[in-house]
Amino acid sequence: MRRLTLLLSFVLLCVTRIAFAWELPLDNWNPSGNGLWSCNYKCNHLGFDLEASPDDPVHAIGDGHVVLVAFIPDFGTVILIEHNGVDGPFVSLYGHLGPNTNNPATDHIFVSQSPGENSVTEGQLIGLIGETEENGGYGPHLHHG
Secondary structure, eight states, X not given: OHHHHHHHHHHHHHHHHHHTTOOOSBSSOOBOSOOSBOOSSSOOBOSEEXXXXXXXXXXXXXXXXXXXXXXXXXXXXXEEEEEEETTEEEEEEEEEEOOOOSOTTTOOBOOOXXXXXXXXXTTOEEEXXXXXXXXXXXXXXXXXX
């Protein structure tokens, strides 16, 4: 059920993003051609790939609370932010970010999921795009959904 809820949240985000004129997650909005797609087994592509360069800034699309910051193999660091929408809460996903080192000199993640520290505002810098090596060999881009 939770997986279905997240799936529906991602789809609703993709559809409603334009309607509510939310902040764009990247300074330049360049679709890579990898939109929503699926195949036969365990390869649903839930979101959009947006071309980017390493260290490009990534911004929150709206006010919310960070619910997850985690490293996922072949996906890099991932941030999930829960927002309150007109029809209820939804989650935005930001994938293929750089490392979360907790060292100001090398960190690419600027938000936390810790209670009391997890609020974000629309347009807030939340992270930087990662390198190819950090993201399972995929070129630098933002997976957003």
